[in-house]
Amino acid sequence: MLTAGVDIGGTNIEVGLVNDEYKVLDRAKKPTPKTGPKDVVKAIVELVGSLKEKPLAAGVGIPGAVDGDTIVQVPNLANWDADFDFVAKLRKALGIPVAPGNDANVGLLGEWLAGAAKGYEHVLGVWMGTGIGGALILDGRPYTGSLGAAGEIGHVVVRAGGALCHCGRRGCVEAYAGRERMSETVRALQTAGRKTKLFDIEDEEDKPRPTSKVWAKALDDGDEVATEVFNEGVEVLGMGIGSILNVLNLERVVIGGGMAEKLGKSLARRVREATLPWVMAPNPKLEFVPAGLGDDSGVIGAAALGRAAVVEA
Numbered sequence: 277m278l279t280a281g282v283d284i285g286g287t288n289i290e291v292g293l294v295n296d297e298y299k300v301l302d303r304a305k306k307p308t309p310k311t312g313p314k315d316v317v318k319a320i321v322e323l324v325g326s327l328k329e330k331p332l333a334a335g336v337g338i339p340g341a342v343d344g345d346t347i348v349q350v351p352n353l354a355n356w357d358a359d360f361d362f363v364a365k366l367r368k369a370l371g372i373p374v375a376p377g378n379d380a381n382v383g384l385l386g387e388w389l390a391g392a393a394k395g396y397e398h399v400l401g402v403w404m405g406t407g408i409g410g411a412l413i414l415d416g417r418p419y420t421g422s423l424g425a426a427g428e429i430g431h432v433v434v435r436a437g438g439a440l441c442h443c444g445r446r447g448c449v450e451a452y453a454g455r456e457r458m459s460e461t462v463r464a465l466q467t468a469g470r471k472t473k474l475f476d477i478e479d480e481e482d483k484p485r486p487t488s489k490v491w492a493k494a495l496d497d498g499d500e501v502a503t504e505v506f507n508e509g510v511e512v513l514g515m516g517i518g519s520i521l522n523v524l525n526l527e528r529v530v531i532g533g534g535m536a537e538k539l540g541k542s543l544a545r546r547v548r549e550a551t552l553p554w555v556m557a558p559n560p561k562l563e564f565v566p567a568g569l570g571d572d573s574g575v576i577g578a579a580a581l582g583r584a585a586v587v588e589a
């Protein structure tokens with residue numbers, strides 16, 4: 277059975293045509309419309325229509341809180357109207373079953389079915405990109421919590437009264453380890469007189485903001501300010517992950533997202549080093565690994581949601 281996996285990101289919508297072995301047979305992408313959910317539906321219909329075969333169902337990863345078929349909140353997409361019945365409208369426009377999920381949960385689902393979490397029963401997925409996303413596999417099944425919002429490791433508070441987070445509170449992991457916040461911190465240090473090449477690299481790479489690629493390059497070049505801010509981010513992330521491990525006694529931490537894609541194994545190793553001092557009972561089984569499917573974990577996980585909507589219907 278062929279299903280479409282749709283990964284709605286802050287920058288692009290990516291669509292893949294996925295088979296039962298979780299292989300991506302065809303793909304398409306376009307920039308995410310900034311004009312609200314109606315145009316997002318239109319863009320998805322065009323992308324799915326451009327695939328070489330028509331899928332029987334579609335799953336959609338959305339950067340927001342998703343409870344069943346209800347999109348509760350989408351803070352990171354411009355002009356998103358929560359009253360717009362996105363899933364019903366998309367279902368009607370595509371003419372096939374559609375299942376939505378939170379993007380981090382969908383990404384870990386992909387990794388669990390076909391990537392770095394395959395065969396594991398107790399897993400934390402940490403997505404390091406613009407922000408910090410998280411997701412859980414508990415007792416051998418995806419765990420999304422009572423309102424679909426479980427796994428938000430980015431908003432675990434590690435420093436009471438600390439740095440301001442985009443969620444409006446202070447001291448969250450994301451306020452230190454999210455790429456956007458790290459870039460803001462580097463900018464503030466530059467304004468205060470420190471020298472950094474981060475924004476020169478951004479210009480050289482012709483990017484609108486310091487992307488993961490720009491960050492990876494700055495770190496590779498040994499940029500002092502970028503390295504300092506990044507190290508602090510990883511330290512804080514380790515505290516957050518350590519606390520989660522103490523609560524849930526997990527066996528595997530999968531590190532994904534744009535930063536992991538660029539930094540790979542070395543990032544997983546560094547996060548492990550930052551986490552272990554905060555873990556109460558050392559677990560010999562515990563491993564930290566980079567995501568195995570790269571950019572495709574969201575598309576493959578979303579396709580699996582679409583498949584489940586047909587198979588379980």
Ligand SMILES: [Zn+2]
Nearest residue numbers: 431441443448
């Ligand atoms: Zn927060």
